[in-house]
Amino acid sequence: MAAVAPVRRPKRRSIPVGRIMLLGFFLVFVLWPLYWMFNTSIKPSDDYLTVPPVWFPTAPTLVHYEAALFAYRGLDGLINSLIISLSATVLSALFGTLMAYSLARYNTGGQHLSFWVLSQRFLPPIGIVLPVFLIYRGVGLYDTHIGLIIAYTVFTLPVSVWMMFAYFRGMPKSMEEAALVDGCTRWEAFWRVAVPLAAPGIVAAAVFAFIACWTEFFFALILTSRTAFTLPTVFRAFIGFQGAQYGEAAALAIVSLVPSIALGVLAQRHLVRGLTLGAVRG
């Protein structure tokens, strides 16, 4: 520590070079793999192995998209992913909202019930998926849309419940109480008063449930095969390839990341709540 009292500096107006460099470096780090993937997806196969690499494809082509969607059944995967993710999202948001309302307004089951739901979020999927696989084979749910929809509903429920739990707790009770005084049933106070007020929160919870289902790989890998396979599992076809299918892999990746990124960026206002299960308000 210097003995001299530090001189009070005027407010700095200088350009923060260090910060700009750090942020710039990180932006390049984030964007570079995405750019290279896009670049690969529109590059003719002849340009794959040139030295130096082709940074900007001069003759862009869509052949890889066509092959990825049709020859590798990417389109089937896309349709399955849409059906399964949307169904699971609706169920998860619905059941999650129901439960969260009960927890928030009636303190149902005390802390035990809410923390039991939370604990489900931290279970390693490998512990669940093995027995679920055996059970599904026994009851005929293996490789069915319904089977994966149920699995994804359960797998996204903890997040939906906790996001909505936090949302309802942050909402004033007075409107619902007024409705109850006016003679509404509890259901009416919930469905006609609380749910419309909580609509933005429900939409946000649904968006995060959808993204979780859309990007999920592990359950789909184990619980589906030739019928109900989702988009992420199609990438198995490109593992260990020796050069022929780079473009197809990249094209399929581009196709599948568009919906979830679009939704995620639109819902970014709720991102902090989504990532912390409502523990932190964004």
Added chain:
Amino acid sequence: MQHTATISRMKAAGAPPRLSGFAQWADRHFKWLLVAPAVLLILALSVYPLLFSLVVSFINYDFQVPGHAFVGLKNFERVVFDPVARWSLLLTAWLSGISVAIEFVLGLLVALTMVRNFPGRGVIMSILIVPLFISPVIVGQAWTLLLQRPFGPTNYILTQLLGQEVTIGWMTESPWLYASLIIADVWQWTPFMFVILLAGLTAVPPNLYEAAELDGVNAWQAFWAITLPHLAPMMLLALTFRLLDAIRMFDTIFIMTGGGPGTRTYTASYYLYTVGFTQFHLSQATAGSWLFLIFTALVVMLLVRRLLKTEPV
């Protein structure tokens, strides 16, 4: 129609609505009816499977050995004495520890650059969070495209930058393939740390910094004395959540290395997957997954307990 019209007229008159027997019952048990669907689903697809797997881990359930005889602790023994199992647990701890540490430091640095408003901040924010919405499978694919020889441009770029020939087998040679897996994880999850820590940073009352500036405290001292204590609960939350997800690491390994070469990149999840679904020793895999579950529970108890005590925001 007639009925609802009557109800609303009665409501307008201030009279409580007359309900049918079922509706009265439903209204009385309302709070339990609301939790029922979610609770039943979790019971059916999480609690029941867990109990079922506990049974399976004590019997023979193997697609290669017929019958379901009780075998005691044999399945657990097979896992505990399998060197690959121990290696995979160790690797899981190392990989997740290193990845989460890098993500934490990098996320904090980036969050610090983004605290104050500046032109273009909104757009940059939207770009930085993109990796969070991408399937880990695709993240693995993207890094494979960048790193794999001979297609990936990484070695070419390094050769140009360093001025000497670089021929690294990023997906096949020993320390590099761990680096590749960590880079992919860091790419995807640094934004997670960044978003949560940024929320924590913006919640620090700005008048504290103003007071500190008046007292002539430098930026570094202000960080230690003001930012860090205020951010601590949020840091613990971000680290806990991230670590509990990092120890599941599977998807990127499946795509990038396939566990190889040999079993060098087996994580706990990948090991249990191969035991269960490529060797079909299902009871051995369930026994192993129970052991892994217990390890996870210990981590949860240590971290989440502390987290609940601090109670962020």
